[in-house]
Amino acid sequence: MQFISVAVFCLVFIPSWCLENLVFPPDFKFGVATAAYQVEGAWNVNDKGESVWDSVLHSQPSLTMDRSNGDVACDSYHLWRRDIEMAVELGVNMYRFSISWPRLLPTGFPNIISEDGKRYYNDLIDGLLEKGIEPVVTLYHWDLPQSLQDLGGWANPLIIEWFADYAKIAYTLFGDRVSTWLTINEPLVVCDGAYNKMWAPFLDDMKIGRYLCNKNVMMAHAKAYRIYDEEFRPLYHGKLSMPNIFFWFEPETPADAEVSDLLLQMWEGRYSHPIYSKTGGWPPEIEKVLAENGKREGYRQPRLPTFTKEEIDFVKGTYDFYALNHYTTRLVRKEKPGQAGPWPFYGCEELDVSVVNDPLWTTAVTDWFAINPEGLRKQLHWINSTYGVKDILITENGLPTVEKDLNDFTRLTYIKSNLEQILLAIDDGINVMGYTAWSLMDNFEWSSGYLVSYGLYSVDFTSPNRTRTPRDSARFYYSVIRTRSITSRQNELNYV
Numbered sequence: 001m002q003f004i005s006v007a008v009f010c011l012v013f014i015p016s017w018c019l020e021n022l023v024f025p026p027d028f029k030f031g032v033a034t035a036a037y038q039v040e041g042a043w044n045v046n047d048k049g050e051s052v053w054d055s056v057l058h059s060q061p062s063l064t065m066d067r068s069n070g071d072v073a074c075d076s077y078h079l080w081r082r083d084i085e086m087a088v089e090l091g092v093n094m095y096r097f098s099i100s101w102p103r104l105l106p107t108g109f110p111n112i113i114s115e116d117g118k119r120y121y122n123d124l125i126d127g128l129l130e131k132g133i134e135p136v137v138t139l140y141h142w143d144l145p146q147s148l149q150d151l152g153g154w155a156n157p158l159i160i161e162w163f164a165d166y167a168k169i170a171y172t173l174f175g176d177r178v179s180t181w182l183t184i185n186e187p188l189v190v191c192d193g194a195y196n197k198m199w200a201p202f203l204d205d206m207k208i209g210r211y212l213c214n215k216n217v218m219m220a221h222a223k224a225y226r227i228y229d230e231e232f233r234p235l236y237h238g239k240l241s242m243p244n245i246f247f248w249f250e251p252e253t254p255a256d257a258e259v260s261d262l263l264l265q266m267w268e269g270r271y272s273h274p275i276y277s278k279t280g281g282w283p284p285e286i287e288k289v290l291a292e293n294g295k296r297e298g299y300r301q302p303r304l305p306t307f308t309k310e311e312i313d314f315v316k317g318t319y320d321f322y323a324l325n326h327y328t329t330r331l332v333r334k335e336k337p338g339q340a341g342p343w344p345f346y347g348c349e350e351l352d353v354s355v356v357n358d359p360l361w362t363t364a365v366t367d368w369f370a371i372n373p374e375g376l377r378k379q380l381h382w383i384n385s386t387y388g389v390k391d392i393l394i395t396e397n398g399l400p401t402v403e404k405d406l407n408d409f410t411r412l413t414y415i416k417s418n419l420e421q422i423l424l425a426i427d428d429g430i431n432v433m434g435y436t437a438w439s440l441m442d443n444f445e446w447s448s449g450y451l452v453s454y455g456l457y458s459v460d461f462t463s464p465n466r467t468r469t470p471r472d473s474a475r476f477y478y479s480v481i482r483t484r485s486i487t488s489r490q491n492e493l494n495y496v
């Protein structure tokens with residue numbers, strides 16, 4: 001009989017005994033996450049500048065499903081002490097939040113550093129540290145100063161310097177207390193999403209703007225990394241990365257294997273290969289397909305701008321760990337030219353593929369959110385084997401619901417199943433450093449407004465003090481953190 005390892009057996013069957021004895025390693029960190037525009041509110045207090053989200057939603061409220069915006073959101077600008085208290089209640093080791101660029105630098109440039117912005121983030125960081133919670137800070141979570149958008153935003157290569165100036169100020173002000181930095185959240189959304197009219201500033205330029213942005217975010221990240229490396233790491237010994245959103249893609253049939261790999265390279269590779277691969281630069285297969293497409297369409301220059309040799313070396317290796325935002329899985333199917341879909345966010349139109357769901361997967365909220373926790377473990381393996389990256393931090397994972405109930409069994413189950421897959425991946429030998437649940441609380445979910453919730457805590461958006469109340473998923477997460485395992489006794493533990 002052929003020998004089947006425990007790991008392979010557990011990968012296929014996952015009986016409860018595979019997990020009962022698995023515990024999270026002592027240095028594994030648990031966290032929760034939020035982002036400035038989604039929670040802070042106070043969009044115009046003191047000298048705060050306008051962000052692209054402020055500006056576009058004030059002029060075009062119909063861009064969100066409930067015509068809402070982040071003007072007040074969870075009011076964390078005023079209620080940050082309660083946010084810290086919730087993190088303490090959960091027992092997390094880290095709290096991931098983002099700095100609002102226009103709150104810290106009202107003009108977008110370093111000529112004015114807001115005293116109020118400085119005070120706000122100092123209070124938050126100090127408040128967390130007092131409670132023994134590590135601040136994990138994202139520099140950019142999509143709220144670009146409108147002043148910089150007016151100058152071309154992420155399509156203008158000068159943004160590499162603008163972002164570097166901003167990053168340097170943040171390191172200077174907070175680097176003595178922040179040792180985990182995340183540069184640009186989900187660059188795929190910053191470029192492919194924003195240039196496809198799905199995120200602010202809701203541009204429509206998937207042929208050129210999307211790819212100019214793609215190159216500029218990679219360069220901006222690399223510059224921010226190099227500055228930290230040279231000027232701040234010797235002082236503070238921190239770590240940096242760029243959180244990538246990953247959908248796990250699988251072929252619908254064995255015949256679709258090649259296009260499924262290609263779509264992974266289109267999504268994940270375009271934002272990872274330049275940093276994490278041994279050779280650097282764009283994923284060669286994607287560079288080739290896009291060059292051919294562009295030529296056929298009559299462009300004289302590649303639509304995906306090339307990297308010079310110096311630029312390849314500049315970007316390559318600019319990471320200390322892989323930061324992964326993971327939510328869902330899709331199946332990929334090869335199509336005849338012109339029949340691809342849905343496009344272009346997924347990149348299907350460039351590759352002649354469609355993305356579909358496995359009928360066996362349940363879905364959350366909308367059809368695109370298929371629940372397939374095994375995809376996370378496969379993805380961790382893919383990152384590990386494709387790039388040889390040792391350490392992976394899960395910077396986001398969570399489930400959207402339309403229901404606002406405190407009894408959120410589906411979210412609890414989703415988090416549980418994903419944590420199980422992480423335990424199995426750790427058992428396979430992959431160093432998953434930690435897990436960050438999205439989100440600490442319900443918040444402004446971009447174009448879905450407040451109709452969709454991700455919170456471990458529910459937020460009453462009708463109450464002036466935005467009352468926060470723990471859900472069952474919060475109780476579950478607390479007990480996992482306390483026992484550092486997923487056991488059948490989970491529900492017996494009391495929560496504060």
Ligand code: NOJ
Nearest residue numbers: 035185186325396438445
């Ligand atoms: C990823 C983003 O970083 C976050 O802002 C968003 O709310 C979640 N995904 C859920 O869509």
